[in-house]
Amino acid sequence: MTGIVWLILTICVAFIFVTIMAYRVISFAHRPVHLRWELAPVPRDKGKTGYGGSYLEDFEWWQKPRKITRIAPVVYMLREILTMKSVCENNRSLWPLSVSLHAGIYLIILALVFYLINALLMIAGAPQGVIDVFLTITAVIVAAGCIIGIIGAAGLILKRALDADYSSYSTFSSYFKLVLLLAVFASGGISMLMPGGYALEMSRFTEGIITLETNISVSVASAVHILISFLFVLYLPFTNMVHFITKHFTYYGVRWNDKPLDGKTAVRVKELQVLKSNWSAGHASEGGHEKT
Amino acid sequence: MKKLKLNAISQKEKEQLASLTLDELVPLPPPYDKNEGVPELKKLTPEQRERYACNLDGYIALNLPAPENKEEEEKYVGLFIAGLKKLLSKENNWTFLQPLLLSLEHCAQCQTCSGACPVYIASGNNELYRPTYRAEIFRRLVRKYTRKNSKLFSKLDGTDIELNWAAISRLYELSYRCTLCRRCAQACPMGVDNGLITRELRKLFSQELGWAPSELHEKGTVLQLKVGSPTGMKPAVAVDNYDFIDDDFSEAAGIAIDTPWDKEGADILLLHSAGDVISFPESIAAFSIICNAAGLSWTLSSDISGFDGVNYGLFYDDIQLSKIALGHVQSARKLKVKKIVMGECGHEHKALLTVADRLLTGDLNIPRENAMTFLENIVFSGKIKFDPSKNNFPVTLHDPCNIVRNLGIVEPQRRILRYLCPQFREMAPHGVDNYCCGGGGGLSVISGINFSCWKVNVAGRMKFKQVLEAFADIPGPEIKKYVCAPCLNCKLQFRDIFRYFHAQEKSGLYCGGLAELIVNAMVDIKKPFINRGEDS
Numbered sequence: 001m002t003g004i005v006w007l008i009l010t011i012c013v014a015f016i017f018v019t020i021m022a023y024r025v026i027s028f029a030h031r032p033v034h035l036r037w038e039l040a041p042v043p044r045d046k047g048k049t050g051y052g053g054s055y056l057e058d059f060e061w062w063q064k065p066r067k068i069t070r071i072a073p074v075v076y077m078l079r080e081i082l083t084m085k086s087v088c089e090n091n092r093s094l095w096p097l098s099v100s101l102h103a104g105i106y107l108i109i110l111a112l113v114f115y116l117i118n119a120l121l122m123i124a125g126a127p128q129g130v131i132d133v134f135l136t137i138t139a140v141i142v143a144a145g146c147i148i149g150i151i152g153a154a155g156l157i158l159k160r161a162l163d164a165d166y167s168s169y170s171t172f173s174s175y176f177k178l179v180l181l182l183a184v185f186a187s188g189g190i191s192m193l194m195p196g197g198y199a200l201e202m203s204r205f206t207e208g209i210i211t212l213e214t215n216i217s218v219s220v221a222s223a224v225h226i227l228i229s230f231l232f233v234l235y236l237p238f239t240n241m242v243h244f245i246t247k248h249f250t251y252y253g254v255r256w257n258d259k260p261l262d263g264k265t266a267v268r269v270k271e272l273q274v275l276k277s278n279w280s281a282g283h284a285s286e287g288g289h290e291k292t
Numbered sequence: 293m294k295k296l297k298l299n300a301i302s303q304k305e306k307e308q309l310a311s312l313t314l315d316e317l318v319p320l321p322p323p324y325d326k327n328e329g330v331p332e333l334k335k336l337t338p339e340q341r342e343r344y345a346c347n348l349d350g351y352i353a354l355n356l357p358a359p360e361n362k363e364e365e366e367k368y369v370g371l372f373i374a375g376l377k378k379l380l381s382k383e384n385n386w387t388f389l390q391p392l393l394l395s396l397e398h399c400a401q402c403q404t405c406s407g408a409c410p411v412y413i414a415s416g417n418n419e420l421y422r423p424t425y426r427a428e429i430f431r432r433l434v435r436k437y438t439r440k441n442s443k444l445f446s447k448l449d450g451t452d453i454e455l456n457w458a459a460i461s462r463l464y465e466l467s468y469r470c471t472l473c474r475r476c477a478q479a480c481p482m483g484v485d486n487g488l489i490t491r492e493l494r495k496l497f498s499q500e501l502g503w504a505p506s507e508l509h510e511k512g513t514v515l516q517l518k519v520g521s522p523t524g525m526k527p528a529v530a531v532d533n534y535d536f537i538d539d540d541f542s543e544a545a546g547i548a549i550d551t552p553w554d555k556e557g558a559d560i561l562l563l564h565s566a567g568d569v570i571s572f573p574e575s576i577a578a579f580s581i582i583c584n585a586a587g588l589s590w591t592l593s594s595d596i597s598g599f600d601g602v603n604y605g606l607f608y609d610d611i612q613l614s615k616i617a618l619g620h621v622q623s624a625r626k627l628k629v630k631k632i633v634m635g636e637c638g639h640e641h642k643a644l645l646t647v648a649d650r651l652l653t654g655d656l657n658i659p660r661e662n663a664m665t666f667l668e669n670i671v672f673s674g675k676i677k678f679d680p681s682k683n684n685f686p687v688t689l690h691d692p693c694n695i696v697r698n699l700g701i702v703e704p705q706r707r708i709l710r711y712l713c714p715q716f717r718e719m720a721p722h723g724v725d726n727y728c729c730g731g732g733g734g735l736s737v738i739s740g741i742n743f744s745c746w747k748v749n750v751a752g753r754m755k756f757k758q759v760l761e762a763f764a765d766i767p768g769p770e771i772k773k774y775v776c777a778p779c780l781n782c783k784l785q786f787r788d789i790f791r792y793f794h795a796q797e798k799s800g801l802y803c804g805g806l807a808e809l810i811v812n813a814m815v816d817i818k819k820p821f822i823n824r825g826e827d828s
Contacts, residue, residue, distance in 0.1 A: 031393065032386040036646040037488065039477055040700035040724040052724035054700025056645060059669045060631070062659045080481060090407030090479040098402065164295040169401040169428055171450035240398045243482045250398070250483025254391045258646070258700075266653040277384040280371060281502035283514065284611050 003208075003215035006226075010209050013230045020237040021245065028249050033268045038258040043072035054258060062260070073256065077247070082106075097155035101178075104149020104185055107141050111202075114138040118203035119210055138199040143192055149185035153178050177239055180232045187225035194221045296419035298453060301429050305458035309420055310349045312746075316416035318753055321760045322767070323798055330793065333749060334742040344741065345461040349420055353468045353740035354505050356461055365457035368501055372460050373437050375500030379492055380438055387610050392492050395484045396431050399424065405476035405486055410727045411469060414753035421750075423476040423486035426466045429453055430493055464503055467493045471732030471751055472607065473693045478724070491733075494608040504608050507737045512604040513612035517619070521566040521600035522737075530599045533569045534576065534592070541577035545811070546818045551580045554627065555591035561624045562590055563644075564635035565780045566600035572783055575636055578807035578821070582667065585814065586675045591627060598623025601635055602780075603643040607734035617648035621656045631659040633666045636805045638694035638732075638779035645699060662695065663778065667810060668704035671711065677815040680712050685772060687713040687809070688762040690755070690786070691726035692779035700724065705778060705806055712813045713776075719762045727754045729777070731785025747785070748792040756789050759801065769800040774822070778806040 041052030048054065049072040055061050079085055084102065088095045118134050157178045160166045192198040201222050208216035218226065236242065259265075279285070300309055314327045324330070336346055345356040359365045378384035379392065405423040406412050412421045419425060436451035453459065470490040477485035498504040506512075512522045519526045525533065531553060538549040552558070562583065568575045583590045593599055597619025605613030621644075624632045634641050645660050652658070670676065689709055695701050702723045709716045719726070729736075730752025738747075748756075763773050777783050786803040795801040804822060812821040 028390075028394075031390040032382050033650070034390045035387045035651070036649050037388065037391050037485075038646060038698070038700075039474055039485075040697050040702070042700055045700075048700070048703075051702050052700055053702045056662060056699050057665055057701050057704055059665050060659070060661065084481060086479045086481050087402065087404050091402065091404040092407075094402060094404065165403055165406075166401065168295055168297050169403075169424060173450075174401060240400060240482070243398050243400070246394060246398055247483060249390070250394045254394065254485075255477070255483060261649050261652065261657055265650060269650050269653060272382070272386045275383040275386065277378075279378060279384060279499040279611070280374065281499050283502075283509075283609075284499050 003213065003217060006205070006216040006218070007209060007212060007214060009230065013233055017233050017237060021242070024237060024242060025245060028246060028253075032272055033265055034254075036257065037254055039255045041076075042256045042258050043076045044068050044256065044258070049076075073252075077251070094159065097152050097159060099152070100148050101152030101156060101181065104145050104147075104152050105181070107145025107148065108184070108188070111138060111142045111145060114141060114199075115202050115206040116210075118199070119207035122203065122207050123211065135197070135199045135203065138203065139192070139197075142188060142199060142202075146185045146189035146192065150182060150189060153182035153185055157182065173239065177235075177241060180228070180235060183228045184225070184232050187221070187228050191219070191221040191225045194219060198222065296425070298425070298429055298432070301462050302454040302456050302459040304347075305456070306347055308347055308350050309462065310418055312349065312415065312418065312750065314749070316418070317749060318414045318416060318757065320753070320757055321764065324756075324760070324793055331745075334745040336742060340741055345465070347458060348462050348465040349469075349746075351740070351743050351746040352465070353735075353738050353743040353746075354465055354503070355740060356464060356503065359457060368460060369455055369457065371501045372455065372496070375496040376434055376437050378500060379496050380434065385492075385495075385610075388488065388492060391485060391488055395427075395486070395489050396434055398482045399427065399431065399484045400482060401428065402481070404479050404481060405484070408475040408479035410473065410475065410730070410754035411471065411751055414750050420466070421469055423470070426463065426470070426493070427484075427486045427489045429459075429463065430489055433459075463493060464497050467497065468505065468733075468735065468738065469746075469751075471693070471728045471730060471735055473728035473732050474697060475725075475728070478697070487733075491608070495610060498609040499611060505734070505738050505740075507739065508604045508608055508734050509612075512734075512737070513609065513616060516600060516602070516604075517597075517612075517615060520596040522602060522604065523566050523570055523600070525566050525569070525600070527594040527596055527599055530566060530569065531594055537569065537573045537576050538580065541574070541581075544819065545577070545581065545821055547581060547816060549577060549580050550584065551576075552591045553594050555589075556627050557629075558589045558591040558627065559630045560588060560590040561598070561627055561629040561632045562592055562635065563598070563601035563620060563624075563632055563640065564592070565602050565637035565640060567602065567780045567784070568635060568637070571787075572780065572805065574808050574821070575780075575805045578805070578811040579635065581811050581814070581817070582670055582676070582807060585816065586670045586673065588670075590633075591629070593623045593627060595623035595626060598626075601637055601640040601644070603640060603648075604734055604737075606639050606643040606647060613643060614648065614651055617643055617651060618656070620644060621652055621658055624658050625655060629658070631661050633661045634663050636663050636778040636780065636807060638692035638781060641701075642694035642698045662699065662701050662704075664695065664701050664704040664708075664806070667806060668708055671708050671810060678712060678810075678813045679815050680714055680813055682820070683713045683809055683813045684715060685774060686715045686717065686763060686766060687774045687776055688717055688719055688759065689722070690719070690729060690759075690775055690777040690779075690782055691722055691724075692777065692782050693726070693728050693732050695779065696726060697724050705776075708806065708810065709776065712809060717762055719758045727758055729755045729779075729782040729785040730789070731781050734781075736781040736785045736788075744788060748789045752785055752789045755785075756793065756795075760799065763799070763801075767799060769796070769798055772800045772802065774809070775801060775803040776806055776809060777803050 043049040045055050046067040046069045055066050160170045415421045432453045472487045474487040516522050534551045542549045603616045
């Protein structure tokens with residue numbers, strides 16, 4: 001593949017990914033306001049986060065300002081993201097594989113950050129010794145990510161296929177996502193084994209994208225890895241793998257959305273209350289009561 | 293045993309998908325571990341099987357008549373499809389559209405929810421009761437019948453469920469094999485809420501097909517809107533009943549009890565569940581004693597929508613939910629009270645404190661307070677003198693899902709119990725991690741044909757196990773043990789469980805509310821207010 005094709009392809013993939021993700025996020029955000037449906041623990045009220053208490057415990061809570069913490073929700077989310085605590089507690093047999101898969105993904109994302117750092121160091125003309133240190137760190141991260149990711153992805157594919165608790169619920173999509181991820185990790189791992197320095201090659205690739213280099217060149221193994229990764233990036237926004245973004249909506253938007261009614265919400269609710277529903281049951285259309 | 297597949301929901305219309313035996317269920321601690329003296333799971337008669345749709349698990353909660361002909365079957369299938377589309381439209385379901393779509397779109401089928409579900413665990417991991425079983429079927433039907441523009445992706449994600457009478461009749465019953473406790477939602481790493489999906493399924497059946505359990509609908513919300521209460525009690529009868537309770541308990545407690553009605557301008561409108569009047573009048577009396585002893589300005593309302601705080605619409609129907617919630621607050625507005633305080637009823641708390649909150653705009657937004665905080669404030673105010681030694685017997689606390697897990701009201705009731713009950717001990721797990729009593733989601737008032745048997749043996753099993761384990765150091769009947777359950781529906785379920793297993797005779801277990809414990813500890817109440825050993 002000629003150098004400029006890499007540049008164009010990378011920019012197109014990035015553009016398509018960002019556009020579709022933005023579309024999905026905007027569509028989530030534009031859904032109508034809903035009735036409260038919170039679920040404890042809501043880690044927001046100071047002094048209560050340890051046991052899942054809420055401001056509703058306070059006597060005449062409406063008479064006093066609510067004391068909230070912004071750190072507790074972040075800690076809760078980070079703990080869940082990094083350790084998958086609820087899977088550990090409720091689904092122990094799945095946990096090691098799920099953690100491996102996610103750890104592999106996080107390490108690959110970290111590797112992307114290091115490719116960017118390395119590229120910026122090269123552009124800035126940093127001393128070779130410094131660049132070498134960062135390249136070594138990058139290589140370790142990529143190696144760890146690929147190994148752990150392969151264990152997770154392959155393990156989950158086997159679990160889905162062989163464990164009846166999962167096989168009867170799994171669809172083509174369930175397997176395809178994992179196979180694609182396995183391919184990303186495996187192709188990355190294979191690239192690392194090839195001579196030439198994978199970390200250096202990917203950092204130079206990143207440098208070429210940043211500087212709009214029209215002569216980008218990668219090895220065949222790395223090219224395969226990059227193309228598989230692009231395919232994954234293009235597929236991701238159409239699947240429930242976007243849960244890394246939609247968690248914001250399911251948690252902050254629904255489970256932790258315990259704010260009492262305010263003027264702004266009341267206005268939005270009133271706009272919705274005039275909509276005409278057309279449920280068919282008898283009690284749904286009794287005079288004047290069909291609106292909720 | 294062969295695993296039950298998702299598409300079995302639509303196959304072999306007249307065959308049961310699953311059946312249960314006592315041996316498959318999670319074992320209980322002694323003396324209930326050998327199933328001696330426990331009745332066999334009640335089976336349907338051939339006549340009942342002929343008359344009703346009974347193709348799920350051998351239990352009938354909903355008394356759905358078998359269809360008369362193919363046309364009737366097709367009519368209901370058509371309505372179900374129409375209902376699916378309405379459930380996903382802003383005009384018909386803005387109330388829960390965002391939470392529903394998020395739950396439908398993001399399940400990874402990791403089955404983590406199953407490990408948290410008390411019904412699934414208690415059944416011995418019966419596939420039929422797995423939270424994702426019903427949710428995934430529903431999800432695939434949504435994809436198949438509502439997603440016009442992405443047929444390719446729909447096929448890739450699974451659309452292999454056929455929609456027919458078998459499927460909808462089974463889904464209808466199956467939607468009432470969940471207590472809506474939302475432990476599954478707590479466990480889900482994605483935030484998917486299978487309890488919500490179940491509730492929305494119930495809503496589809498009710499609001500589109502007109503199908504709902506009679507105990508929740510005709511004899512529930514419809515009756516309440518017509519006369520004032522699902523108990524059938526009318527306002528005048530309610531006032532009379534309260535007078536009887538005042539008289540009875542004045543004599544029993546040795547203290548004059550007087551319940552005020554329709555006091556305009558009072559600080560507090562107390563909104564009891566009228567079911568307590570019939571089933572647990574001691575709770576009613578206890579609140580009156582406490583409020584009077586604390587010198588509060590309070591009242592009840594004899595308005596048709598003001599004397600019964602229940603709202604079964606929460607379990608199955610937004611239209612009924614909103615009508616009843618609005619009625620409650622309109623009654624409070626008439627009396628110009630400063631706040632509404634709930635009685636000990638879990639779903640009343642959830643319906644009025646949070647779910648209906650966004651419907652109560654303008655002058656309907658009257659402050660509402662939960663019973664636990666209300667009672668805690670009185671207990672620690674210094675207005676009443678207590679002697680905790682009067683409550684010196686083993687007590688454990690059941691955490692009603694709708695108060696604790698759904699509202700985060702965890703500590704006030706515990707502070708009261710730690711102060712007033714020297715032998716208070718916790719169950720495990722407790723607080724927001726508690727197990728449902730098994731009567732949640734309206735199940736406690738549904739009896740169906742033989743559903744009560746399923747309710748106590750399966751839905752309530754993990755909770756019964758918890759109670760027994762909480763008192764594992766004193767298992768025998770000689771020491772009476774109090775299960776404090778500050779929720780009417782939970783108390784009804786506990787009563788059914790204890791009766792079924794003869795738990796009073798075998799283990800000395802009995803159940804009551806929080807207010808009764810408070811009154812029992814009052815120095816001014818000379819006679820014991822709690823009669824341990826009497827069936828409540």
